[in-house]
Amino acid sequence: MAFVSVPAALRTGAVAKATTSVASSSSVFVASNRRVQVPAAGAASASPSGVVMQATATAKKSIKDLTAADLAGKRVLVRCDLNVPLDGKTITDDTRIRASIPTIEYLTAAGAKVLLSSHLGRPKSGPEDKFSLAPVATRLSELLKKDVKMAPDCIGDGVAEIVSGMSNGDVTLLENVRFYKEETANDTEFAKKLAANADMFVNDAFGTAHRAHGSTAGVTEFLRPSVAGLLLEKELAYLAGAVSNPKRPFAAIVGGSKVSSKIGVIESMLDKVDKLVIVGGMVFTFLKARGLSTGSSLVEDDKIELAKELEEIAAKKGVKIILPVDVVAADKFAPDAKTQLVSVDAIPDDTMGLDQGPKSTELINAELADCKTVLWNGPAGVFEFDAFATGTYAIANTLAEVTANGATTIIGGGDSVAAVEKAGLAEKMSHISTGGGASLELLEGKVLPGVAALDDQ
Numbered sequence: 001m002a003f004v005s006v007p008a009a010l011r012t013g014a015v016a017k018a019t020t021s022v023a024s025s026s027s028v029f030v031a032s033n034r035r036v037q038v039p040a041a042g043a044a045s046a047s048p049s050g051v052v053m054q055a056t057a058t059a060k061k062s063i064k065d066l067t068a069a070d071l072a073g074k075r076v077l078v079r080c081d082l083n084v085p086l087d088g089k090t091i092t093d094d095t096r097i098r099a100s101i102p103t104i105e106y107l108t109a110a111g112a113k114v115l116l117s118s119h120l121g122r123p124k125s126g127p128e129d130k131f132s133l134a135p136v137a138t139r140l141s142e143l144l145k146k147d148v149k150m151a152p153d154c155i156g157d158g159v160a161e162i163v164s165g166m167s168n169g170d171v172t173l174l175e176n177v178r179f180y181k182e183e184t185a186n187d188t189e190f191a192k193k194l195a196a197n198a199d200m201f202v203n204d205a206f207g208t209a210h211r212a213h214g215s216t217a218g219v220t221e222f223l224r225p226s227v228a229g230l231l232l233e234k235e236l237a238y239l240a241g242a243v244s245n246p247k248r249p250f251a252a253i254v255g256g257s258k259v260s261s262k263i264g265v266i267e268s269m270l271d272k273v274d275k276l277v278i279v280g281g282m283v284f285t286f287l288k289a290r291g292l293s294t295g296s297s298l299v300e301d302d303k304i305e306l307a308k309e310l311e312e313i314a315a316k317k318g319v320k321i322i323l324p325v326d327v328v329a330a331d332k333f334a335p336d337a338k339t340q341l342v343s344v345d346a347i348p349d350d351t352m353g354l355d356q357g358p359k360s361t362e363l364i365n366a367e368l369a370d371c372k373t374v375l376w377n378g379p380a381g382v383f384e385f386d387a388f389a390t391g392t393y394a395i396a397n398t399l400a401e402v403t404a405n406g407a408t409t410i411i412g413g414g415d416s417v418a419a420v421e422k423a424g425l426a427e428k429m430s431h432i433s434t435g436g437g438a439s440l441e442l443l444e445g446k447v448l449p450g451v452a453a454l455d456d457q
């Protein structure tokens with residue numbers, strides 16, 4: 001399987017532009033494989049963005065291609081990914097909400113009436129209070145320092161009435177689009193109703209760009225223009241840019257627990273990286289493939305053969321695979337488990353590896369020290385339990401250090417990002433991706449329907 005190249009990403013709908021937040025000026029790798037200085041975006045200007053790198057005819061439009069006149073007074077439907085973890089009504093990680101702010105502020109500064117839409121969780125049977133976006137409206141109000149009205153629905157007369165009362169610069173959050181099964185079915189009539197209250201569409205939901213749903217793809221049939229928001233652009237620029245022409249050495253760290261869904265990415269990565277660091281629950285399928293005993297550790301037996309093949313492919317391609325050499329073995333999957341530090345060739349039968357040991361951390365740190373680009377998806381241990389968080393935080397610290405030394409570091413995946421946030425190191429990374437599944441699908445070279453549906457340049 002070929003790793004995604006930037007031209008391929010563009011053919012599948014990636015935005016061929018560099019971008020930045022409203023407030024800052026930065027440079028990112030873009031489609032042309034060279035570094036481009038990106039001016040601060042400010043409020044919508046009268047001219048299209050000057051940083052467009054129109055690498056192919058199918059590059060996508062962004063809000064920076066719209067003029068102030070295009071936006072002022074217009075009802076703009078903005079699809080965000082505000083699918084945040086909740087503990088009851090308490091948001092436990094607001095990364096995705098904060099990441100959505102630059103686009104919202106860009107639009108309100110230009111005098112648009114902003115209608116935000118999102119899903120939250122996977123409700124199965126209509127409206128359910130626990131999946132309401134109401135807590136998100138409260139957090140948005142705090143971050144935007146203005147009142148964000150919570151609509152009781154995402155379609156219908158009630159919404160139309162709220163929208164008709166909105167002034168320029170106002171923001172309303174529509175209720176969870178997944179309260180309608182028609183959303184995930186990408187039902188045309190539903191999409192039409194969603195579009196009915198707006199004049200144009202902005203997709204800023206990178207985390208949901210791999211879903212062809214009513215609010216991500218369907219609405220584009222009814223709203224023109226349909227363009228990318230700043231977050232979507234930034235995600236695509238970083239992810240496509242990092243893998244198309246990485247500064248080398250280029251390392252990917254792949255961990256976590258979803259072995260079957262990530263092993264395909266590993267396959268893709270072997271065409272691109274110099275080093276592949278396997279961590280977390282992913283480790284044990286590879287150790288078993290090497291003939292080692294893994295006790296009751298997480299192993300996906302039907303992936304053992306593939307793990308063997310990947311090691312062979314890596315050897316042929318000259319990619320160094322780095323696996324832990326020691327693990328923290330626990331007698332049960334619990335925060336208070338009895339633990340012992342063992343070498344990977346001596347994992348006792350009645351134990352499971354829940355974190356990497358200090359020798360592994362030392363080895364991995366040494367391998368990452370000279371890297372100029374590092375992608376990380378998936379924690380190195382069960383970091384939710386303090387007893388098994390050491391390896392994950394050690395990787396986060398090392399990545400903060402290599403970033404300070406000039407490397408580009410990109411963190412993707414819900415739990416990896418949560419771990420970096422928990423360690424207080426998010427600001428120290430080059431890019432924190434808001435997409436788990438979406439970033440992996442992009443890296444695998446798959447089409448992202450939410451991007452493909454947007455207007456071509």
Ligand SMILES: Nc1ncnc2c1ncn2[C@@H]1O[C@H](COP(=O)(O)OP(=O)(O)OP(=O)(O)O)[C@@H](O)[C@H]1O
Pocket residue numbers: 255256257258259279280281282298353354355377378379380381382383384412413414415416417435436437440
């Ligand atoms: N050795 C291990 N054994 C079992 N589970 C592990 C181990 N190491 C890490 N994990 C678990 O992996 C989970 C995260 O895996 P996951 O693959 O979902 O990563 P992620 O960063 O959320 O990526 P994505 O969002 O792409 O799914 C965590 O809940 C963590 O406890």
Ligand SMILES: O=C(O)[C@H](O)COP(=O)(O)O
Pocket residue numbers: 081083121122207208211435436437438
């Ligand atoms: O959390 C995510 O990965 C996105 O919000 C997409 O959610 P989904 O997997 O429920 O479509």
